[in-house]
Amino acid sequence: MSPPSRRTGRPRSVEADRAILGATRAALVELGWGKLTMGDVAARAGVAKTTLYRRWAGKNELVVDAVAAVFDEHLMSADCGSLRADIENVVVRFAELLELPETKTALMAVVAEATQDEALGARVRSAIVDRQKRLVLIGRERAQLRGELPREEDPGAAARNADLIFDVIAGSVVHRLLVSAEPVDAEWAQGFSTLLLQGLAAAAQPGGTTENGGGGPGGQNPAGSV
Amino acid sequence: MSPPSRRTGRPRSVEADRAILGATRAALVELGWGKLTMGDVAARAGVAKTTLYRRWAGKNELVVDAVAAVFDEHLMSADCGSLRADIENVVVRFAELLELPETKTALMAVVAEATQDEALGARVRSAIVDRQKRLVLIGRERAQLRGELPREEDPGAAARNADLIFDVIAGSVVHRLLVSAEPVDAEWAQGFSTLLLQGLAAAAQPGGTTENGGGGPGGQNPAGSV
C-alpha cells in the first residue's frame, strides 16, 4: 500500500508537508480557488515549487488534501439525544463547513475536475466524502441503540441504504447552498429532517425499497394513504 | 431586453452564434471544462476570438448558455400516471441529462465559479435551474389533481416546500452521480422515491414543518413510531 518506503536518500520533510497544506488553506481563504496558484502556495509555505510537485500532481490533488484537512477538523458526531436532533445537527454543521471560504468553491471545483479524472475522483471520495459518510453510519447505529430504527438484517441493503441517505443529506445541503444559494438555517433543517425521517421509517419497513417496483399506475398508495 | 437595438452597421451573424454554441458543446465533450479554451472554441467555430468576447463576457457565461441549450433540448415532464412514477421518471431523466459528457463536466464547474460571482449564479439559476424547478411545480399540480397530494393553503409555505423538494431531488441525483460516482438506475430511483414520498406525506400534514421544532430529547417519535 505504502510506497516501498524508501530508506535511502534524504527523507521528505514533514515540516514542508505541514507548511504547504497550511499555505494552501490560507491561500484558499484569501484568494479563492480560482486565483490560487502553485507558485503562490510555494512562496507562502517557504518552499520550492518542486517540493509541491514532488508530493502532489497538481492544484487539484493539493486542494483535495487541504480541504480534507479542514473537513477532518470540523468532523464531529455529537450525540444530540434523538435521531431528529442528530440529523438537524449534522445538516447545520455540514452547512457551516460548506460556508467556510476555504471549502465552498474549492470543493465544487475539484468535484468538477473529478468528472474528467477518475483518480482525482477516487481521491476526493477517500479523503473527504467517505469520512463524512461515516457520520451517517454512526448516527444510524445510535438510532438503533435507542430503538428509533430497527437493525437491518441484509448487510448489502444496509450499505445501499446508508449510501442513499448520505447522498440525500449531502446533496440536498450542497444544492440548497451552492445552487439555490439560499441559507441552511434551523427552519430549513427542520423541514428537511421531517422529510428524511419519514423516508427512513418507510425504508425500514420490510421490503420497503423494493415494493411497488414498476412505478406504474396504481402505485399511488404510499402518499395516497396519508 | 436588447440594447438600444442598433440599426446601423453590419448586423451580427446569427450563423456565428449557432456555430459558437455548437463548438462549445463539442469542446466540452472532447476536452471537458478544464481544458476548454476560448481560443479553441473560436477555432472550432471558424470565428475570431473577438466575436466570442463581443457576445459573452468569458468562458463561464459562454458555457452556461451552451449547457442551458442542452438542458432545453432534454426538458420534459411526461405524465406517468402517478406521483411515484412521475418522480422516478424525472429522477432518471435528470440523471440521463447529467450523464451527457457536455453537462457532466460543466455543471459543477459553473456552480463552483458561481460561488465567487453572484451575476453568474443568477444566470445559472435563470437559464438552467429554474426551468427544471418548473417540473416540480407541474408534478405537484398533477398530483394534487389526482388527489395524491392535498392543496396547500399558504402560498409561502407552498413555495418553500417546492424549493425543498427541488433541492432534495436535484441535489441527491447530482451527488449520487458526480460525487459518489454511482449510477442512478431504476433501483436507486425506487429507493429514492419511496423516501421522498413519505417525506411529502409528512410535509403535507398540517403544521408538519414546524412540529417538534427544537429537536430536543424526547423528539424521537416520528421514526420511533415505526
Added chain:
Amino acid sequence: MSPPSRRTGRPRSVEADRAILGATRAALVELGWGKLTMGDVAARAGVAKTTLYRRWAGKNELVVDAVAAVFDEHLMSADCGSLRADIENVVVRFAELLELPETKTALMAVVAEATQDEALGARVRSAIVDRQKRLVLIGRERAQLRGELPREEDPGAAARNADLIFDVIAGSVVHRLLVSAEPVDAEWAQGFSTLLLQGLAAAAQPGGTTENGGGGPGGQNPAGSV
C-alpha cells in the same frame, strides 16, 4: 525569401523589435551572457515573453541579432593610406569591438552553441561574420588600386585567399584577446601586420599557394631564403 508577407491580422510592432534588441544589449552589458534571461529582457523591453519567442527561437538567436547590431554600428573601413595602415587599423578596431562587454562573452558563447546547431551557425555567419569579411575585400581592392597588391586572375583563388586572410586576422585577434588574454595594442598590431604583409606578398606570387606542395624535406626555402 520573405515569409508570404501576411497581410491579415495585426502587424508586428517594429517598436517592440527595437526595444527588445536594445534591452538585450543593455542586459548583456549589465549581466553578461551567462546571467541574461529571456524574462529579464522582456521586462526591460516592456514586452511579454511571448513577443520575444514569436520573433526569436531562443536566447542564442536573440543574442546573435543583438551582437550583430553592435557590430554593424562599429563596422568601418577607413582608408588609412597604405595596406599596412589599413591592416593595423582593422586589427585594433576589431579588438576594441571584442572588448565591449556586450560582445566579448556573447560572441564566443554563441559560436560554441553553433557547433551543435547548424542553423545557428549559419545565422552567426550571415549576420556577423560575413559582414566583417567584407572589410577584407574592400581593403584588398584598395591595395590593388594603390598597386600594393596585384589583381588576381582566378576568381576562385581570390575568394579562397580572402577567406584565409580573414580567418587569420579574426582568429589571431580573438585568440590573443580571449584565449591568451593579452591586450591587442599598437605593438602587437605592428608585429602581426608585418607577419601578414609578408604572407600576402608570398601568396600573390604566381603559384604561391601550391608551390612546394608536399611539405617534404627540402621545402625550407621560403623562410630559408631570408
Added chain:
Amino acid sequence: MSPPSRRTGRPRSVEADRAILGATRAALVELGWGKLTMGDVAARAGVAKTTLYRRWAGKNELVVDAVAAVFDEHLMSADCGSLRADIENVVVRFAELLELPETKTALMAVVAEATQDEALGARVRSAIVDRQKRLVLIGRERAQLRGELPREEDPGAAARNADLIFDVIAGSVVHRLLVSAEPVDAEWAQGFSTLLLQGLAAAAQPGGTTENGGGGPGGQNPAGSV
C-alpha cells in the same frame, strides 16, 4: 599544493575520478556542452552529485579537465624534416583534435565562460593552451637547429614572437573550423603555411617588428616590394 594532506578517513576513490571524466567526455560527445548537466554526468558515472562537487567547483572546471585529458592524449610533435612540414603537420593535427565532438563543442564554451571568470581562464591556459604552445617552441628550436630560422638574441622578443606565432596558428585554425565552419585540409594548410613562413622570415629580420611603426603613408613597402 594539496590541502594539509589529510591522512585520516577514507581516501577518495580514484575509480570515481576516472569514471567522472570518462562520463563527462561521453556526455560532451552525445549532448554537447549546452545540454550537458552535472546530474547527467553523475548518473553516467554511477556516482552521486556530491562526489562531483567535492572534486570540481562546477561544470566549467569539470569540462576543462575533461578536455585537457583529450588534448593530452593527442599531443605530439613529430619532426617532419622541415619547418614548412612541421607547420603543416601541427595545423592538420590541431584541426583533427578540434574536430573531435568532445572538444569542438566544449572549447569555445569554456573560453566564453573564462572571459567572465579569471580563475577559469588561468585553468584553461595552464591545462590546455600552454601545453600546445610548447609545440611552437619545440618547432622553432628544431628549425633553428636546421638553420631554417636564426637564433634570436633578445629573449623577450623571442617570447613575444612565439606568442604571436601561437596566436596566429591556433586562432586561424579555430576560426576556420568553428566560426567559418570550413574544413582544414591539406590545401588550406599549405596556403596558411606559405603565409606564415613569409611572416616568420620578416619577423626574424633585425628590427622587423618595429620598423615602419606608425603605419602612416609611405609604409607600403613590405608588400609593395612584391
Added chain:
DNA sequence: TACTAACCGAGACGGTACGTCTTGTCTTCAT
C-alpha cells in the same frame, strides 16, 4: 579489534529560468 573520520549513494531541498499556454484586448484589412 575497535574506533573514527572522511568518504560514498541516494535523493530531497530552495531557487531560478525555461518555453508554452491561456486570457482578454487591440490593431489591421476587408466586408
Added chain:
DNA sequence: ATGAAGACAAGACGTACCGTCTCGGTTAGTA
C-alpha cells in the same frame, strides 16, 4: 459596425538544473 486574423501584455503552468543538504552505510587507517 462586424468579422477574421493574429499580435499584444500579463502571468501561471509544469519541467529542468543548479548547488546544497541530509540521510544511512562503507572503508581505510589509526589506536
